[in-house]
Amino acid sequence: xxxxxxxxxxxxxxxxxxxxxxxxxxxxxxxxxxxxxxxxxxxxxxxxxxxxxxxxxxxxxxxxxxxxxxxxxxxxxxxxxxxxxxxxxxxxxxxxxxxxxxxxxxxxxxxxxxxxxxxxxxxxxxxxxxxxxxxxxxxxxxxxxxxxxxxxxxxxxxxxxxxxxxxxxxxxxxxxxxxxxxxxxxxxxxxxxxxxxxxxxxxxxxxxxxxxxxxxxxxxxxxxxxxxxxxxxxxxxxxxxxxxxxxxxxxxxxxxxxxxxxxxxxxxxxxxxxxxxxxxxxxxxxxxxxxxxxxxxxxxxxxxxxxxxxxxxxxxxxxxxxxxxxxxxxxxxxxxxxxxxxxxxxxxxxxxxxxxxxxxxxxxxxxxxxxxxxxxxxxxxxxxxxxxxxxxxxxxxxxxxxxxxxxxxxxxxxxxxxxxxx
Numbered sequence: 001x002x003x004x005x006x007x008x009x010x011x012x013x014x015x016x017x018x019x020x021x022x023x024x025x026x027x028x029x030x031x032x033x034x035x036x037x038x039x040x041x042x043x044x045x046x047x048x049x050x051x052x053x054x055x056x057x058x059x060x061x062x063x064x065x066x067x068x069x070x071x072x073x074x075x076x077x078x079x080x081x082x083x084x085x086x087x088x089x090x091x092x093x094x095x096x097x098x099x100x101x102x103x104x105x106x107x108x109x110x111x112x113x114x115x116x117x118x119x120x121x122x123x124x125x126x127x128x129x130x131x132x133x134x135x136x137x138x139x140x141x142x143x144x145x146x147x148x149x150x151x152x153x154x155x156x157x158x159x160x161x162x163x164x165x166x167x168x169x170x171x172x173x174x175x176x177x178x179x180x181x182x183x184x185x186x187x188x189x190x191x192x193x194x195x196x197x198x199x200x201x202x203x204x205x206x207x208x209x210x211x212x213x214x215x216x217x218x219x220x221x222x223x224x225x226x227x228x229x230x231x232x233x234x235x236x237x238x239x240x241x242x243x244x245x246x247x248x249x250x251x252x253x254x255x256x257x258x259x260x261x262x263x264x265x266x267x268x269x270x271x272x273x274x275x276x277x278x279x280x281x282x283x284x285x286x287x288x289x290x291x292x293x294x295x296x297x298x299x300x301x302x303x304x305x306x307x308x309x310x311x312x313x314x315x316x317x318x319x320x321x322x323x324x325x326x327x328x329x330x331x332x333x334x335x336x337x338x339x340x341x342x343x344x345x346x347x348x349x350x351x352x353x354x355x356x357x358x359x360x361x362x363x364x365x366x367x368x369x370x371x372x373x374x375x376x377x378x379x380x381x382x383x384x385x386x387x388x389x390x391x392x393x394x395x396x397x398x399x400x401x402x403x404x405x406x407x408x409x410x411x412x413x414x415x416x417x418x419x420x421x422x
Contacts, residue, residue: 013350016322024354027318030311031358031398032365035391037307039366042297042387044373047380049293061283062254063138064261065208066093066247071274084228087276089244093268100267101260103252108134110208110246111221113229115185117214119171126167126214128184130221136195138248139208146178146193154217159224161189164197166211184214187224208248257283305394311358312398319351319406323413330413340411347410351403352396359395363388 017024068088094109111130116123129135136148148162161182168177168191180191197209229240249264251257261281268277323330330343367388370381 010349010353013346013353016350017354023318027314028354028358028361030314031308031355031395032362034305034308034311035359035362035395036365036369038305038391038394039363039383039387040369041303043366043370043381043383044379045293045296046382046384046387047370049296050382051380060138060250062251062257063282064249064251064257064264065280065282066249066264066268067278067280068242068245069276069278071276084239084241086241087274088242089247089277091243093271094244094247096267096271097247097249097264101263103256103260104249105252106134106138106250108132108138108248109218109244110135110248111218111243112245113221113225117171117182117184119180119182122171124167124170124212126184127210127212128221128225129209129213129215130218131215132218135215135248138250141209142196144194144196146191148193148195148215149217154219157219157223158217159187159189159220160192160217162193162195162215163191164209164211164213165194166197167214168194182214185225189216208246254283257281308391308394308398312355312402315351315354315399316402316406319347319403320409323347323406323410326410327413330410334413343411344407347407348400348403351406352399355395355399359392362395363392366391
């Protein structure tokens, strides 16, 4: 019996709202826009956060990336046109890392040089990555054709190259890829493989691979190009000596990454007189990005929730007006035996119905907006179950909270005075 009475009260509430369709619709708009904006903003925030996290994860949560960089002294010396600038990581640093830290599984060195490359009449400036076979394990990318070089080719200083898909398309065009000879800096290399690569950044850390990479055994790069590089910039001629531009170390346990990074930093301090290196930890960046994501979602949700608050105030305002309009009706119901609790329940049901319908319509709008944003702006958006349920519960809660005062006001109406009301 109680259930049938509750259902009857709901239908009665809907009928009362339908008697003033336009007023109910306009009142509901505040909740619609509030819920829709909350869902849409959380979806945009979640999409941006997940995209950043994916970029960071491409670096490897178990990896530590050490880059060569010019120290402050070297930058000053370069500005004064010194003859030779010597800085950065060394081959001994690479060997020490593998020997000094037992929890390092693999270490991949990298020497980075830009050279003009040519196949027939096609030319492209490639970034030569002189490295070892471990590179392809620490920076895993899909092999499109052929294979990557192995330890034997590294030992023999073989003149082989693995191109990225972008570089292969630019240089090889419609020719067969594998087995072609590409001339890099005047030297001939056989193309033995094509791999995919990334083209973006992960936070403040540059992803190790680029679209214009050509991977060549480190021993071959040392033999063909050496360690001294000549640079011409702003009319100045400078020479730089850098043995290794980058070292990537993979740690056997994610729990030891930050401690090992601190150990590597101390080791480099002992053997480098100047701060000519930079130690980057993707795991730390990952944790920072996750914390930023939480703050970002809280801020976005808080801003969007203001419209929900405005919608709740609108509901309370219209229900107070409704109490005034229906004073005679309230008096009649009280006169024939309706209790105050029944009056309160009736008005609460109306406000909850109003806010719930507005919440459902707002959810539909909030789901459609991220789809439109992704389609036109090419921005990633992610709608989670939490971003749907939270605004819906809030809209129902707003109906209850902002409906209590009008319902209580209706219940306090004196039936004798109410029956005289015109």
